Every structure is written in C-alpha cells, then in structure tokens.
Amino acid sequence: DVRDARWSALFFDPRPSWGATFVRRVIARDARFDVSSRVETSASIATVTGDAPASLDQAFALQDVDVIVVGAPEGLRDRDVAGLEAFMRRRGGSVVLLLDRAEAGAYDRLTHVRSWSRANTRSAVNVAGLRASMLAWPTTLPAGADVIARDSAGHPVIWRTAMGSGQ
DSSP states (O other): OOOOOOEEEEEEESSOOHHHHHHHHHHHTOTTEEEEEEEEEETTEEEEETTOOSSTTOGGGGTTOSEEEEESGGGOOHHHHHHHHHHHHTTOOEEEEEOSSOOOOTTHHHHOOOOEEEEEEEEEEEETTEEEEEEEEESSOOTTOEEEEEOTTOOEEEEEOOBTTBO
C-alpha cells in the first residue's frame, strides 16, 4: 500500500529529556514523518519547531496531529493531560509517553499505573532491540494492557492500552 502522505508527529516535553531528544531526532530524519516539537527549557522559555502548541489542551492545534510523543510526562499539567485524553478518546489519536523517571504526576490518569518498580544495572540489557541500564515497569500491569516488550527478567517495560478510540 503506497501513499504519499506523511504522519504528523508532535513532540511535547514539559522539561528537556534525553530519551525524547534521541527519539525526536530519529523520527525527524525519517521522510515518512512531519515533526513539530515544543521543549520547555525553563519556566518561561521553550524551544519550538513547526506548529507546536503551547499546551496540549488546544484541540484545534491538534486536529492534524497523528501521534503525540511526550517526554518527561511527570511534568505535564492537568490541562495537558485532559487534552491528551480528549485527543485519544474523541480523535482516536495515539500518545506515546517516554518516561525517564518513574514519578507520580497528572499523567497517571493515562497509564492507570498505581506504583512502579525500578532496576538499575551495571550492564545494559537488551529491550526490543534497544539497550537500557535503568528500567521501570508497573508493579501491576493495567487491565487490558498489550505488552510490546519485556526486559530480560520478563518485566513489561513497553505496553499499549486503549483509551476510547485511541491508544
């Protein structure tokens, strides 16, 4: 199935995140994606590329977005989480949360995770073709979760759940 369409990816980071930076750079180099981003570097300063909105509660700004990738989701505000919920439930959009800290935050409403387990290893482990030395996984996997990748000990470290018509 050959199409000349590009997927619109919005990267939104409430604070700079190494993981999100690397993912954004890889996706931005892929001709199949049209990437915009907003990284809040301090309280009143942000780095913006493309048509990235100032917050995720602006439905009109998200109408042409296919996927939203959030780095450092523990920094999301309640209104941003509400915007992500609407994006998934009403639009059927996809949201990817790139956690680099297993901290509580408003984003917990999206993951349905009540507590996290963590592991730091001296040697990196292979997870879905990626190498990691710091991992976090839900103590209890959310109901209906579809596991995409597990670490070498069998813990679910990448999973997908449905939210309305989105995921």
